Amino acid sequence: MKVLIASPLRSYTGERAWVEASGATLAQVLADLDRRYPGIRFRMIDEQQRMRRHVRFFVNGEQAFDLDQKLAPTDELCIVQALSGG
Amino acid sequence: MSPVPAAQGEETKMARTPARKKTAAPARRKTSARKSATATRAPRTVLLVATRKGAWLLHGDAGRRSWRIDGPHFLGHVINHLVLDPRDRRTLLAAAKTGHLGPTVFRSTDLGRSWKEAEKPPAFARREDGSGRSVDHTFWLAPAHASEPRVWYAGTSPQGLFRSADGGVTWAPFSPINDDPQYLKWFGTVQDGTPDGPKLHSILVDPRDAKHLYFGMSGGGVHESTDGGATFRPLIDGMEVVEGFPRDDPTMHDPHCLRLCPSRPDRLYQQNHCGIYRIDRPSNHWVRIGVRMPKKVGDIGFPMVVHPRDADAAWVFPMDGRSVWPRTAPEGRPAVYGTRNAGKTWRRLDAGFPRAQAWWTVKRQAMCADAGEPVGLYLGNTAGELWASRDAGGQWKCIARGLPEIYAVEAAALP
Numbered sequence: 001m002k003v004l005i006a007s008p009l010r011s012y013t014g015e016r017a018w019v020e021a022s023g024a025t026l027a028q029v030l031a032d033l034d035r036r037y038p039g040i041r042f043r044m045i046d047e048q049q050r051m052r053r054h055v056r057f058f059v060n061g062e063q064a065f066d067l068d069q070k071l072a073p074t075d076e077l078c079i080v081q082a083l084s085g086g
Numbered sequence: 087m088s089p090v091p092a093a094q095g096e097e098t099k100m101a102r103t104p105a106r107k108k109t110a111a112p113a114r115r116k117t118s119a120r121k122s123a124t125a126t127r128a129p130r131t132v133l134l135v136a137t138r139k140g141a142w143l144l145h146g147d148a149g150r151r152s153w154r155i156d157g158p159h160f161l162g163h164v165i166n167h168l169v170l171d172p173r174d175r176r177t178l179l180a181a182a183k184t185g186h187l188g189p190t191v192f193r194s195t196d197l198g199r200s201w202k203e204a205e206k207p208p209a210f211a212r213r214e215d216g217s218g219r220s221v222d223h224t225f226w227l228a229p230a231h232a233s234e235p236r237v238w239y240a241g242t243s244p245q246g247l248f249r250s251a252d253g254g255v256t257w258a259p260f261s262p263i264n265d266d267p268q269y270l271k272w273f274g275t276v277q278d279g280t281p282d283g284p285k286l287h288s289i290l291v292d293p294r295d296a297k298h299l300y301f302g303m304s305g306g307g308v309h310e311s312t313d314g315g316a317t318f319r320p321l322i323d324g325m326e327v328v329e330g331f332p333r334d335d336p337t338m339h340d341p342h343c344l345r346l347c348p349s350r351p352d353r354l355y356q357q358n359h360c361g362i363y364r365i366d367r368p369s370n371h372w373v374r375i376g377v378r379m380p381k382k383v384g385d386i387g388f389p390m391v392v393h394p395r396d397a398d399a400a401w402v403f404p405m406d407g408r409s410v411w412p413r414t415a416p417e418g419r420p421a422v423y424g425t426r427n428a429g430k431t432w433r434r435l436d437a438g439f440p441r442a443q444a445w446w447t448v449k450r451q452a453m454c455a456d457a458g459e460p461v462g463l464y465l466g467n468t469a470g471e472l473w474a475s476r477d478a479g480g481q482w483k484c485i486a487r488g489l490p491e492i493y494a495v496e497a498a499a500l501p
Binding site: 006008009038039042043044045046047048049050052054055081082 | 184185186187188190203205207209210211212213216218219220221
């Protein structure tokens, strides 16, 4: 599936905004991303398997809150930074 | 925001290095293969400046009169600590995170020309029951004993102790304290810690014994191990706490910064939330030496600095800790205070600092000494200014301004 990478994470993808990844769940897609771009997952998901506070996941425009959410190959995943302040 | 030379006269020369986009990219592969240009001159001092929005290196000349600035590295990243390994004088570790992303550690072996991310940054063990903790940021980096050349320790927020045995490439929880029920209680809650999270800091290694370790926690007290970290025990006797709370509970103790005297490793100094202390081992009792500070200044602050060769000499940077804790220089008049007699008397050292209306302060990692003769002192402040003294605090000069809020300053000797 197509994955949009948030700008703070593009140093891992060679500055590419859109990349490909596969998996039947959000967790599997993130694991596949980490195989392709080592280290990227830990910047988004902590060691207790919680989404980090200022990272959001949207599947076809709908926010995903569960790493076990099922995904289809035709889905589009957007990884977004969410933060306010200076 | 760009760092600019401080207008302090001709002898302070600053050659700004253009912002390097690649240094902000946490690529795991090296971003540059350029050869090191390390000169083969007399030992030089480099200042490692960690800030809220990146890191800078300031290279001094042999006389510590002029400084060349190199940076920013990791522009926009929160850098809590930047440390050069004194054992090989080439491995540089940076504790980093960003506003959005989780924490990590970057490593350079060419003084920041290229960086590589740790393959396994500090992280707590996973708990399936959902009660596990997560590292918010790595706060303190400490090289281990000289006999363990690739070993490093890291302290985190929330409080955790981690170890790397491969020069900072991979990290693992170290010692049982991270998951010990008693220590979990002593860690307290987020509300008990500093505004941006409770911290484990001041990891100290006895230069005579690799297994003799200390650390401090804000909050959580001072702790010591004599078995290489297999076990720790509190070392809080004599330390005061906020009025109304029990002194015998480590949770209530807030050591801000601990330093061990290299020339007399049985002596430690401490700047605490409740005063300045000294301990001379094997005594287990901290003595509040801050009672000799001027009453109108008090003995509250964050950094603590010791002399590299004289265990009777130490320096602090007092702040206003009255009422609502403004955390500014008392009366807006910044000053270092130094002792030459282990805390019996203190001398105000403010020559060169603003005389009034300077409401900045200095964080616990942002003041240090070099190994020069006379010893050089350095401090970075919350207003993004870097100050230096070539004569143990006798005269201060601003050597950089316009940096982001400075979190840590380390002085390292280059070959």
